Amino acid sequence: MPRIPLLIIALFFLIGGVAHFVFTDFFVMAMPDYLGYHKELVLISGIFELLGAMGILIPKTRFLAGCGLIALIVAVYPANINMALHAERYPDISEIFLYARLPLQFLFVWFVWWAIHLEKRKTAI
Numbered sequence: 001m002p003r004i005p006l007l008i009i010a011l012f013f014l015i016g017g018v019a020h021f022v023f024t025d026f027f028v029m030a031m032p033d034y035l036g037y038h039k040e041l042v043l044i045s046g047i048f049e050l051l052g053a054m055g056i057l058i059p060k061t062r063f064l065a066g067c068g069l070i071a072l073i074v075a076v077y078p079a080n081i082n083m084a085l086h087a088e089r090y091p092d093i094s095e096i097f098l099y100a101r102l103p104l105q106f107l108f109v110w111f112v113w114w115a116i117h118l119e120k121r122k123t124a125i
Contacts, residue, residue: 005115006056013053013069020046029089032082048072056116066116070109077105 020027020042027045031038052072055065080102087095 003115003118005111005118006062009066009069009112009115010053010057013049013056017046017049017053020049027079030079030083032078035078045072045076056112063116066112069112073105073109073112077102080105 024039024042027042028038031041035041048068049072052065052069055061056069058065080098083090083093084095084098084102087093087098090098
């Protein structure tokens, strides 16, 4: 049975993954100009968020899914930096929030890593 941290991670990425398909234009706007295929990258990252959300709940795929989610957090970090640097494009989001969430993503990487290793240790006992 999944533990609370795994459920939190799964819910976070489930909501985020669905949001990539519902609010595609918002995520496209966050993409740095130097990247091409903005819409395609948004949809692909949404698919991987959904796969990771499901995979982290399955014991046999948990570790791989967790590592994939960590890679995804790192991969989308440039879009989050881009949002902070162009806060004027997001008048409904506080500029302080856009900058504050940047270091919080490193905390979330640690949280995912901790959760998949915590579960790995529990199943080894």
